[in-house]
Amino acid sequence: MTRPFEVTTGEVRRHCPELLGADKDGLDAVEFTGPGRLSVSDEYTCFGNTSYKLDIDGAGKFLVAFKKPFVFESDVSGLEFWLIGTMNKVFPDQRFECTDGNGKHFQLIPNNGCLWGNTSWWASTLAFFTTGTVFPITVNGISFNIGEKAVGNCLYFDTFGAFKRPPVTVPDTRFWLQFPHDPAGISPRPQDANYSNPSEMQEGHTFKYTGSDGNLEYAYTPKTGTLSDLTATIDGKSFFPAKNAGFRAKVGDVVFAPEDTDITATLRAIVSNNNWLRTFWRLEKNGRHLDYELSLSISGRTLTAEFKSESLAIRSLDAGFIEGVPSPRLFRLANLCNSRSDVNLMVCNDFFVSVLCDWTYSQATALIDDRPYRLEAYGTPRDIEMQPAYAGILGENSARVTGGAIYMPKTDGTRNAPNEKLRITVGPSLESVMPRNPNPQSKYYDETARLIYMTRSYCVGDPASVENEIAMVKLFHDYGARDLFLRYHTELSHVPAFNFIRLSRTFDSCQNFGGSSGLKHLVSSLRKYVKRVGPYENHLAVAGLSADFKFEELSLAPNKEMTWSLRLKPAAMHRAQADFSPYYSRYYGWNGVYYDQMSAIEPWALTDFDADAPGAGRFIEVLRNNCIVTSKLSEHYNGPVWSEGQANHFYAGYLDTGYLQTQHPFDAHIVDYTLREMNAVMHSNGYDLIGQGEPDKGLDFLLASEISLGSMGHIWDGINATTYFGRFRGTPQIWRNALKSYFMLRQLQELYAFTSPEKILYCIDGKEITATEMLRGNHENSAMIHTVYKNGLEVWTNKNKTKHWEIILDGTAITLPPNGYAAFKKGAITEYSALVNGSRIDYSNGPLYTYFDTRDAKASFDGITASGGAFLLEKRDGSTVLIQLPFTKEETVEGLNYIKATPCNQDGQPISAEIPIVNGTLKTQKEHFLYRLMQ
Secondary structure, eight states, rough: OOOGGGGGSOOOOOSSOOEHHHHHHHHGGGGSSEEEEEEEEESSSSSSSSSEEEOOSSSSEEEEEEEEEEEEOOOOOEEEEEEEEOTTTTOOOOOOOOOOTTSOOEOOOOOOOOOTTEEEEEEEEEEEEEEESSSSSSEEEEEEEEEEGGTOOOOEEEEEEEEEOOOOOOOOOOTTSSOOOEEEEEOOOOOSSEEEEEEESSSSSSEEEEEETTTEEEOOOOOSSGGGGEEEEEEEEEEEEEEEEEEEEETEEEOTTTOOOOOOEEEEEEEEETEEEEEEEEEEEETEEEEEEEEEEEEEEEEEEEEEESSOOOOEEOEEESOSSSSSEEEEEEEEEEEEEEEEEEESSEEEEEEETTTTTSSSSEEEEEEEEOOOTTBBBBGGTTTTOOEEEEEEEEEEEEOEEEEOHHHHTTOOOEEEEEEEEEESSHHHSSSOOOOOOOOOOHHHTTTTEEEEOOOOSSSSHHHHHEEEEEHHHHHTTTEEEEEEEEGGGGSSSTOSSSOOOOOSOOOOGGHHHHHHHHHHHHHTTEEEOOOEEEBBBTTTTTTTTGGGOOOOOOGBBOOOOOOOOHHHHHHHTTHHHHHHHHHTOOOOOOOSSSSGGOOGGGOOTTSSSSSTOOOOOOHHHHHHHHHHHHHTTTTTTEESSOOOOBBBBTTSSEBBBSTTSSSSOOOOOOIIIIHHHOOOOOOTTTOOOSHHHHHHHHHHHHTTTTTTTOOOTTOOOEOOOOOOOOOHHHHHHHHHHHHHHHHHHHHHTOOEEEEEEHHHHHHHHHHHHHTTTTTOOOOOOOOEESSSSSEEEEEOOSEEHHHTTTTTTEEOOOTTEEOOOOTTTTEEEETTTTTTEEESSSSSSSEEEESSSSSEEEEESSSSSEEEEEETTEEEEESSSSSSSSSSEESSSSEEEEEEETTTOSSSSSOOOOOBBBEEOTTTEEEEEEE
């Protein structure tokens, strides 16, 4: 196995003095108990010539006790330990066994960072002594709890030590980027209407909206200091939009909760200025009090309730629940959710409601929605005191749309003072309550609409595979697939390729396929054939082996617990990027970049609680700093930034593209938010990175999904064509599908990328209706979507799993089977993947080319008849060329309006004499890559 010093520049050094090591101490310094054997081995080594080897003969607890325990006074911050294994990739649960100054035994749990991507590699696992630990501390040994799956295997460890963390020196980035940059935040876009800020009534204040779509009034009668004092009346129907919305706090030992009737609420002052009604409250209970400000303002149909306090005793802002609505139902919008959280909206038979904590303004640790979100640094919400409840239907006339915001303790035990904007919107339509995406438009917005994206993972592993990769990309180019953004994954910066522990910031990589010269050759060659080539980057995490590892830059959880990997503080990412990216980009010639993870998780999954760092305990630090990092990355690489997906709505626009992952890939999606908001600021690509069923069926699902959401295309190489360690396991059918991924999207996506929908319609029982009508009528989503764009383009996608859909395309009836689709704009494009004479046919005729795949049936397109295969007609160098994509067997093309053809090789050079086209018929031959057609 490759040793760590062989994959980094210079000598790999320990982070702290070695207290125990195999070279120095051997077995004489430890006593071992457990169902296994401990020895010293030279098989897998990290720093020295030997390491400890633990053979696992049975499941259970293994204890490596120090014969002479280590005693620390108050001059250390934590413990470090190096580990690889278990070697069959079973996660080892490890603990430092300690005794505090009071003689109490405790376990310190390290971050367990030796496993990533289900792969073992040498890693630094470490833990900080938690807040309140009583010194002196005695470390008695290291224990492992190992399950049955690891029996018969082994792990290796070495170099136990203690460290003192230097002072935190990360920059304060609060003023590096105007954030939030839109005063309206995520408030739904105002409709064409008039609205008024507070006017007094006999017992309170009203906020009114009048428009062509009806009337709305919010009435506020200050009594309790919560939003139970607020009612909404839409077109004569009244209800409570945020019952019991307010702060949850613990002042001393007294709990304050919005629903508590034992609280005495006093309105201390009320002021109306700058279109805000500001109320100042004191809550009293059992001799304790809580002071805060609640302010209200209206814009369009949205009432903003701003909650602020200087109290550090507040645990959360509870968003409350809706009460008094008939038959409430919650629903999701595609791409306004991710794998850990979902943003819900509510509909009843008469109107819609959204209640949203504005993540662009929040000062909280995290937001709560309808499921147990995960804080990477801390655990599940069950660990969090006084958290709001999750979203859900509460009864026949009540529902909780969202939870609210939570304020967790920093490492010094304090919390931040709360400041939250709760956006409450009531309206007759989905559009009237749907949150906006307030981010700026991507600076590469025009270009990213004209690119197809391709992920290359583990495609190079030796010098021969470099040449194979270059040849493959050239082949794509010569077929006509030139507008590509290729992004390369881990093997370029993780060496050996199976090292997943984020050893990504090193120039001296790729030894297994030629070192830096091999990578330079790869990049320079690829840039001849495609538009953008980018490497893997990740500044969220740092490897213990990285030369730029710093204890003081690691994110901490409350109580100084470690995160599950070595996460950098939000502001530390700038240093990691600035020290590496510009030089790496210039050295190898990249002109784009893939930035892993950033948009894969909501920002509160990465909150840093280190009280010594600026902005500790606030997820907004992660959100803002990631936006800054992304902007800088695009400058360093002189090209667009692509990220992982799942939570694109936070970063869209700051990111230039990202995988369009819904995290609910097989749902019948409501696509309105994606088409109207997300796509206005960023062009996402692909769809959920899946391939289901047989290659043709999986591809159809992917393409229909991409088109339904207005996505840019992503090359799909089929279930059986995974690229892995230097191999592209392609077959002619796989190549055919990969090329179809390109040609069925490339010219279509450019037509919908620069416009917005005029109508988004869902076919329900043969009738096309809006999402508003579908939701208010409580109809099941058929997943048959007809989108009419403002530029005249019409798109139909049938994502229904079983039903066919009859549509009219340019005056002709066609049938869309499940995962069928069609598009039409007069004089611009005709495209469909539909049933023609009982056979599925793919066809795209537009300004850039004509592509068709008969799927081995006989079919006609614009007078041309093909007996099988896939073909491309394209203008090149002043003439029309015909290419079979790819050649699998001889095929006959009829109806050609040409008299002769010149057979050419892959480079477009003639390789034989002209051949006649008799009666419009041409038979393809294996040795002919393309034909130049002449009239």
